[in-house]
Amino acid sequence: MKTNNQRLLKWVAEVAELCQPDQIYWCDGSAEENERLCAQAEAAGTFIRLDPAKRPNSFAVFSDPADVARVEDRTFVCTTDPREAGPNNNWRDPVEMKDTLRKLYAGCMRGRTLYVIPFSMGPIGSPIAHIGVELTDSIYVVVNMRIMTRIGAEVLAALGDDGDFVECLHSVGAPLAPGQKDVPWPCNANNKYISHFPEDPSIWSFGSGYGGNALLGKKCFALRIASTMARRQGWMAEHMLILGLTNPAGKKIYVAAAFPSACGKTNLAMLQPTLPGWKAECVGDDICWMKFDANGQLRAINPEAGFFGVAPGTSMKSNPNAMRTLYANSIFTNCALTPDGDVWWEDMTDTPPPKLTSWKREEWTPQSGSKAANPNARYTTPARQCPVIDPAWEDPAGVPISAILFGGRRPSTVPLCFEAPTWQYGTFLGSIQASETTAAQAGSVGVLRYDPMAMLPFCGYNMGDYFAHWLSMPGRVPNAKMPRVFYVNWFRKSDDGRWLWPGFGENSRVLKWIFERVEGRGQAMESPLGLLPAPGAIDTTGLDIAADDMAELLEVDVAGWLKDIPAIRAHYAKFGDAIPAALQQELNDLEARLKAAQTA
Numbered sequence: 374m375k376t377n378n379q380r381l382l383k384w385v386a387e388v389a390e391l392c393q394p395d396q397i398y399w400c401d402g403s404a405e406e407n408e409r410l411c412a413q414a415e416a417a418g419t420f421i422r423l424d425p426a427k428r429p430n431s432f433a434v435f436s437d438p439a440d441v442a443r444v445e446d447r448t449f450v451c452t453t454d455p456r457e458a459g460p461n462n463n464w465r466d467p468v469e470m471k472d473t474l475r476k477l478y479a480g481c482m483r484g485r486t487l488y489v490i491p492f493s494m495g496p497i498g499s500p501i502a503h504i505g506v507e508l509t510d511s512i513y514v515v516v517n518m519r520i521m522t523r524i525g526a527e528v529l530a531a532l533g534d535d536g537d538f539v540e541c542l543h544s545v546g547a548p549l550a551p552g553q554k555d556v557p558w559p560c561n562a563n564n565k566y567i568s569h570f571p572e573d574p575s576i577w578s579f580g581s582g583y584g585g586n587a588l589l590g591k592k593c594f595a596l597r598i599a600s601t602m603a604r605r606q607g608w609m610a611e612h613m614l615i616l617g618l619t620n621p622a623g624k625k626i627y628v629a630a631a632f633p634s635a636c637g638k639t640n641l642a643m644l645q646p647t648l649p650g651w652k653a654e655c656v657g658d659d660i661c662w663m664k665f666d667a668n669g670q671l672r673a674i675n676p677e678a679g680f681f682g683v684a685p686g687t688s689m690k691s692n693p694n695a696m697r698t699l700y701a702n703s704i705f706t707n708c709a710l711t712p713d714g715d716v717w718w719e720d721m722t723d724t725p726p727p728k729l730t731s732w733k734r735e736e737w738t739p740q741s742g743s744k745a746a747n748p749n750a751r752y753t754t755p756a757r758q759c760p761v762i763d764p765a766w767e768d769p770a771g772v773p774i775s776a777i778l779f780g781g782r783r784p785s786t787v788p789l790c791f792e793a794p795t796w797q798y799g800t801f802l803g804s805i806q807a808s809e810t811t812a813a814q815a816g817s818v819g820v821l822r823y824d825p826m827a828m829l830p831f832c833g834y835n836m837g838d839y840f841a842h843w844l845s846m847p848g849r850v851p852n853a854k855m856p857r858v859f860y861v862n863w864f865r866k867s868d869d870g871r872w873l874w875p876g877f878g879e880n881s882r883v884l885k886w887i888f889e890r891v892e893g894r895g896q897a898m899e900s901p902l903g904l905l906p907a908p909g910a911i912d913t914t915g916l917d918i919a920a921d922d923m924a925e926l927l928e929v930d931v932a933g934w935l936k937d938i939p940a941i942r943a944h945y946a947k948f949g950d951a952i953p954a955a956l957q958q959e960l961n962d963l964e965a966r967l968k969a970a971q972t973a
């Protein structure tokens with residue numbers, strides 16, 4: 374292979390010695406290679422080619438029913454000191470974990486090929502990007518990594534002879550005996566380990582072929598490992614979409630936003646504004662890496678090159694730009710198949726097709742009484758195909774971030790939007806971000822779950838230290854220009870259960886106020902929670918919304934917030950003394966302001 378990087382060559386040789394693949398293949402990332410691998414996966418029965426007239430160069434894949442999602446209870450952070458991993462992670466001793474895993478990896482690639490995938494998280498050569506190398510025995514992983522990241526020869530060239538990279542080892546954990554026929558989705562369902570070693574840093578994944586368990590650039594590298602690198606190096610690795618907003622005068626800003634699951638993050642990333650003359654463009658839908666430039670401006674890249682989105686619920690009504698992105702060159706995992714060679718999932722159309730092949734490869738009709746697509750079915754699709762992709766989405770310098778949005782699904786208590794007057798209070802708001810569960814999630818409906826900065830499953834170290842890292846950011850460079858921080862809630866309901874806010878493209882009205890706040894024009898008034906839009910400051914022109922509803926959306930529910938304070942204290946208590954004193958103080962001050970408002 375065309376690398377002289379001795380560390381990489383040595384590591385590949387060591388892994389090959391341990392895993393015993395039949396052959397080693399270095400991925401060059403070319404279109405020809407991709408076609409060859411897809412054809413091979415098709416011949417093996419893993420990929421099903423969709424009708425090229427309907428969806429060119431696209432494939433359906435059905436996973437093993439025991440391998441359909443990220444496995445949080447099998448995800449580990451391995452540090453010498455357990456305190457480093459924190460109560461937010463499953464901690465294991467790194468020496469013991471590597472010992473366990475080495476035994477599992479021994480001979481695990483027999484009968485298979487070891488693919489070497491050099492990949493860049495972010496535009497190759499960008500000062501904000503970082504390089505990883507994934508070693509895997511799964512063609513599915515290679516083909517998906519080619520969509521989700523930049524892979525191949527160019528990355529090896531950027532790595533050079535002594536460039537640094539994160540070691541990402543993956544195996545489906547299903548060796549083949551001589552002559553043994555493979556299954557369409559090999560995995561080792563009862564032996565999954567998604568292990569992170571921030572001190573190396575490295576990732577060792579075994580047993581699962583699915584999504585974030587196997588595409589190691591995504592959650593494992595770009596969030597868990599990158600968050601630990603960012604802490605050490607003074608930058609931020611966040612679970613945020615990045616959106617460009619242009620006003621009718623042609624002025625543009627960029628915002629980043631962190632939301633827990635089921636809060637419309639992908640829809641916001643690809644928003645179609647309803648306000649005349651406003652434009653929204655997508656830089657990224659999931660992950661945001663931010664570093665200071667020489668002027669103290671935080672600049673962001675989307676470290677990914679594709680979208681790995683939840684298919685069910687995506688439609689021309691809910692997210693037309695996502696639907697248009699998927700027109701070709703996409704992989705559909707655990708979606709249903711139509712008889713004419715296309716894919717379908719729940720809510721894609723108002724009425725389901727009369728006959729389908731379900732994700733379990735069974736005949737399906739609307740009378741079957743089960744879901745045709747798995748609720749966690751996914752599309753993998755190139756970001757460059759998104760009709761509203763931002764022109765600067767691959768700018769190696771990144772885009773300047775003017776505002777950060779937090780939010781959750783809160784039918785009561787939380788106003789439509791408000792602004793933090795300081796970075797410290799903004800960090801506090803992120804640290805208490807919470808959302809109510811929906812029917813689409815596991816467990817009971819309507820339970821309030823705290824998910825600070827939407828990072829709870831993805832922060833690779835103690836969350837209390839992560840909050841301290843946020844607080845430290847303004848002091849990291851002499852002239853730091855920190856983004857303004859806002860909290861939004863698209864999901865308020867009236868007492869009789871009506872949605873108070875229409876959501877979707879109408880959220881552009883809230884974004885307009887945020888834009889104007891960044892410009893220094895938007896009107897705000899002080900409240901115990903922070904800065905609320907002044908009456909009339911949210912543009913409701915052309916929107917059929919009652920003045921009473923607007924007032925309810927923007928009022929401070931003092932009693933409701935006071936009721937939440939003990940739950941917030943319990944949430945903080947889970948992190949013990951790792952919670953920074955400044956945030957405990959912000960909580961005490963908020964409670965005092967609410968009590969004062971109650972008695973006023």
Ligand code: O2Y
Nearest residue numbers: 442443583584585586659681
């Ligand atoms: O990583 C997975 O396998 C599924 S979860 C996921 C996928 C894409 C974007 N975000 C998420 C998430 O859980 O936040």
Ligand code: MN
Nearest residue numbers: 612658659660
């Ligand atoms: Mn995500």
